[in-house]
Amino acid sequence: MISLAASIATSGPLVGAMTTISKFIGVTSSFFLVGTLLAAGFLLTDNHGKLEPAALQLRIVALWSSAVWAISSLINIIFTLANILGSSIGSALDPTTIRSFITQITLGQYLFFQFLVGLFAFAVSMRLKKVGGVILLLILVVLGIIAPIFQSHSASSGSHALAIGSLAIHVIALSLWVGGVFGxxxxxxxxxxxxxxxxxxxxLWAAIAVVGSGTANAWARLNFLSAWHSTYALVVVAKTLLTVSLIFIGYLHRKNLSSKNPLSIDWQKFARLIMVELIIMIGALALGAWLSSNKPPSPAGDPKFSAAITVAGLPMPGTPTLSRLLLLYNPDALFLGFLVLAVALYSKGVLILKRRGDKWPVGRSAAFVVAIIAIDYATSGGFGVYAHFSFSYHMIAHMILGMIAPIGLVLSAPIxxxxxxxxxxxxxxxRGVRGTLVAALHSKLAGFWVNPVVALLIFDGSLFALYFTSLFGGMMQSHTGHLVMDVHFVLSGFLFFHVIIGVDPNPKRAPYIARIVTLFAAMSIHAFFSIAVMSSTTLLDGGYFAQLKAPWISDLLADQHLGGAIGWAMGEIPILLALIATFIQWVRDDSKEAKRIDKNTERLAAMGQPDELAEYNTYLAQLAERDRNGKSI
Structure with missing residues (x-):
């Protein structure tokens, strides 16, 4: 009889099965870790930002969950490598092969990052004492969970941004939902x-995200009729049915909680319902692990090679026209998902104020709508699509994300x-969520970020670090890099304009003169950057755009020069508008201060008391009188 080790060493299907099992164990343990951190840092009460004893006891669960996750992630690297090589486990265990896989191959790098996150969580779990640390670790763990998605089977889909983004949202929402039930x-x-x-x-929010993202991902992977006759499609349907049953159980939970006083709820019955929910979730996770280990069906026939799909992840668009720029839309599901979440949260906030009888300025809501539309258009709309194929259109999208959208976000006052x-x-x-936000706003770290010099260095200094190094070409080559770049544009712009014209609370708001100097510096630096791009003699993209061979671009260097000119024009106008707005704010604040002083003077005069200015003038008059009389002061 052949031993299991020998079977693994020679059997391809068995190696595939072991890959699925290791993924299932890894996903389950990582979700358990998410649930533990979620319970400790968000679901349970805290003591002025510090973990209560009940939350501290959960650290041992986090310790073991992270240990299992790290070990299973390491094993998954070995089995995945063996699957890719089509070789035995012995060959995959070769140190040189493993080193090459985790340092040179993108999938290996993401899997190794996942392992490092699990290892880091194991190292720090027992040291967690504050809510802030738990939340930061939770965010890192979620990033570790979704990292391999960016090089999964979804990454090879023709609907690249839709498939990857929807799957990432699906896993994030599922980790919070399933992990929360575990917790x-x-x-x-x-x-x-x-x-x-x-x-x-x-x-409730997570379930909506799971259903919506799952539907989008199924459409991206199974967007032709014959695909629905495959085993892959049957597993998708089975997972969908389990998800629907979980939503029904969640509905029962909410109905039970909303209709009764918490003291009258039968918590033993509630616990049994949670156990049923956990069993169904484990089944759904097992199916998900199988799906992640198997490639979705492909259309019949030999697909033609497309540099656009291979490099950029979407088909080559036609020659840019006004109608295409306005109507072309390729949804970047990850960005779109977060925009939908932002709209939902902002709308809920406005609705809460309205129900409370408070008013929220319409102008702020309008600014928010403009910002959301601008971000969506620059990432998924016409400019977002062409930004993958042309430096000039990339620069337009950059300016929209970094200059126009942030101004709308800042003026919408989300904080x-x-x-x-x-x-x-x-x-x-x-402390709660609101208290944590207040503490973050008053922290030393927040004070550092809102320093005008720091904001300026991030806003304008990053332009040179990105475009005049190999960083730009490298980030354009991957979906992750492109995503990080777009997020950076939005956040750096938001930080800069928050410091300059922000209406949200800022404990260390800079004086108006400092803001004006910062704006003039930003204009100068931006102009210098644009001129440098316009006068460049070499391509800045590291050969990225040359690989695509867009038929409507005859001269890549000329297109790059055009991008520099566009960046100059589109960058200076928002800064100039911010400069005008700063002057207006300065005048208004001075006017308010003058009115305050006048009202205080009138109030004191009505009470028969001299105001501070009158007392000071009297003091000066006395000094002058003494000088005239030759007396010493």
Whole structure:
């Protein structure tokens, strides 16, 4: 009889099965880790930002979950490598082969990053004492979970941005939903009663995201009729049915919680329902692990090679025309998902204020709408599509994301809206979400970021670091790099304009003269950058655009020079408008201060008391009188 080790060494199907099993264990343990961190940092109460004893006890669960995740991630690297090579496990265990895989191959790099995140979580889990640290680790863990997605089978789909983005959102939402149920399952009845209402709200949002992203991903992968006759499609349908059943159980949870007083709920029955939910979730995770280990069906026939799809991830668009720029749309699901979430949260905040009888300026809502449309258009619309194929259109998208959209976001005052609508803490000791936001705004780190010099260096200094190094060409080559680049444009622009013309709270707001000097410096630096691009004699993209061979671009260097000119024109106008707005704000603030002083003077005069200015003038008059009389002061 052949031993298991020998079978693994020689059997391709068995290696594939072991790959699926290692992925399932890794996904389950990582979701368990997410749930533990979610319970400790968000679902349970805290003590002025510090973890309560119940949350501290969860650290041991996080420790073991991260250990299992790290080990399974390491094993998954070996089995994945063996699958790719079509060789035995012994060949995949060769140190040189492994080193090449995790340092030179993108998938190997992402898998190794996932392993490092699990290892880091294992190292710091028992050291967690504050809510902030738990939340930061939770974010890092989620990034580690979704990292391999960017080089998964979805990455080879023709609907590149839709497939990858929808799958990333699907996994993020699923990790919060499934992980949250895991987290509730390990709490005692008292803590579960505290955590369940808050998780119920989160689970509703997560369930909507799971269904929406799952539908989009299925459409991207199975967008032809014959695909629905495959085993892959049957597994997708089975997973969908399990997800629907989970949503129904979630509905029962919400109905049970909303219709009864928490003290009258049968928590033992509630716990049994959670166990059923966990079993179904484990089944759904197993199917998900199988899907991630198998390639979706491909259309019949030999597909023609397309440099555009291979390099940029989408088909080559036709010659740019006004109609194509306005109507062409290739959804970047990850960006689109976060934009939808932002719109939902902003709308909910405005609705809360309206129900409370408070008003929210229409102009701020309009600015928010403009910003969202601009971001979506620059990432998924016509300019977003052509930005993948032309430097000049890339620069247009860059200016929209870095200059136009951030101004709208800043003027929409999202932080102010959050502070006015976020729920208060559940007891007098809890800092809560709103308290955490307030603490973050007043932290030393926030004070560092809102320094005008720092904001300027990030806003304009990053232009040179990106475009005049190999970084630009490297980031354009991958979906992850392109995503990071676009996010950086939005965030750096938001930070800069928040410092200059922001209406949100800023504990260390710079004087107006400092803001004006910063704006003039930004204009000068931006002009210098644009001139440098316009006068460049070599391509800055590292050969990226040359690979695509866009038929409507005859001279790549001329297109690059055009991009520099566009960047200059589109960059100077928003900065000039911000300069005008800063002067207006300065005049208005001076006017308000003058009115305040006048009102104070009138109030003191009505009371028969001299105001500060009158007292100071009297003091000066006395000094002058003494000088005339020859007396010493």
């Amino acid at each position: 509730l399952g390990i709490l005692d009845s008292k803590d579960r009663a505290i955590a369940t209402p808050r998780f119920s709200q989160l689970a 102010t809206l959050a502070l006015r609508t976020l729920p208060q803490s559940r007891d007098h000791q809890e």
